[in-house]
Amino acid sequence: LINTEIADMLPVKLDRSLSIRASNPFRMEITPLGKQADIMQLGDEISGSAIQPWENLGELPWYQPVLGVHSQANVLAQHPTDVCADGKTPQPLIATRRYGNGEVIYIGFNELWRLRRIYGERYYRQFWSQIISRLALSHALGSQKRFVLSMDQPEYQVDDRALLTVEAYDENFDPLSIDDLPAEGLQAQVFLGNEAAVQPMQLTLSESRPGRFEVRFPVYEAGRYTARVTDPINGTPSEIRFDVVGASAEQRNPARNLALQKAMATSTGGQSYELPTAGQLVDDIQLEPVTEEISRSFPIWGTPLWFIVVVTMLMAEWIARKRANLA
Structure with a gap:
């Protein structure tokens, strides 16, 4: 494929000198973008997770390394350790790229x-069916494929910074x-809940590469958010x-509250320690001997004394009967 028109269409850059690597088995790593890609969603009520079925691959024995990743490619799965020629980009295992229409x-x-x-066959057929559907419907979906919004995560914690990405192409898919x-x-525009009830956050997306625009912004309140971007070609909002x-109180403010720590120690009759004085803790603990009384109850007929009394009475009766010539 090298130096052919097909090679120019690929989302990766080929190199004739690179051969199959089969020395170290590895587990494929799904990228954050791959976790959101429709073709990678294989979960259902059986597996319980959209990505869990990919664990069935186990350790892969080999893969074909490439020189690098195309600037317009989206890497959905990658090698956990091997990198491309630039020394930092992980080797792609599953990648997509728009080309023409x-x-x-x-x-x-x-x-x-x-x-x-x-x-x-469940997930094997599902994966290939999703690929066929995605490739076959690219013309039918038109602008839906031409102007696509995505988030780096489906869910965030309060005070996280969310990443909004827009894949934007013109009528010719350039x-x-x-x-x-x-x-x-x-x-x-990003707003929480009902658009009419709040003032939307206005953001400007910056170009990360041709056809890809991004903006990162903080989210301070819990709830369902909506991000809206208008297609500059036809004016349709997406x-x-x-x-x-x-988040929990600990996650909202992970810093130690020293004043509260000392107040709690004082109110309970204790003492607050820092790392330099922690060694004094053992010496400061005043241990006093504690006397503990243990009482146990036993049934009288289960004691040795009761056994001796019974045996003695039986012996006394036998001796008495013997003397009276009754035995």
Whole structure:
């Protein structure tokens, strides 16, 4: 495929000098983007998790390394340790890239048959069906594929920083650049709950690469949020929703409250210690001997004395009868 038109379509960069690596078995790692990709969602009521069925692959014995990742590629699964020629990008195992009016999906190994383990054909067929549907429907979905919003996580904690990403292409599916946008750039509105009840947060997305725009913003309240971005080509708004959940008191303020610590120690008759004085704790503890009384009750007929009394009475009776010539 090297130096062919097909190679130019791939989401990865090929190198003739790279051969199959089969020295160290490894477990495929699903990327955060892969956890949200529709083709990677295999979970249902049986597995309980959308990503859990991928654990069926177990350790993979080999994969095909590549020189690097295309700038417009989305890596859905990667090698846990091996990197590309740049020394920092993990080797891609499953990656996608838009090309023209369609999309190209790259899989760098042929061990997907392992999805049949435990569950049979269920997830193996589901994965390939989702790939076929995604590739076949790229024309039918039109602008839905051309202007796509995504979040780096489906759920956040209060005070987290959420990442909104927009994949934007024109009518010919060429990636949009900052020069193709209006003077104010690509704007996003983020609001909590009902739009009419709150003032939306206005954000400007920056270009991370041609066709990809991102903005990171904090979320301070729990609830369901909506992010809305208007397509600069046809003016149609696109939305994505995500949830923010409240954090515990410890997570909201993990710093130690020294004043509260000392107040609690004083109110309970104790003492507060710091690391430099922690060694004094053992000496400061005044231990006093404690006398403990233990009483036990035994039934009288189970004691040795009772046994002796009974035997003595029997012997006395026998002796008396013997003397009276009654024995």
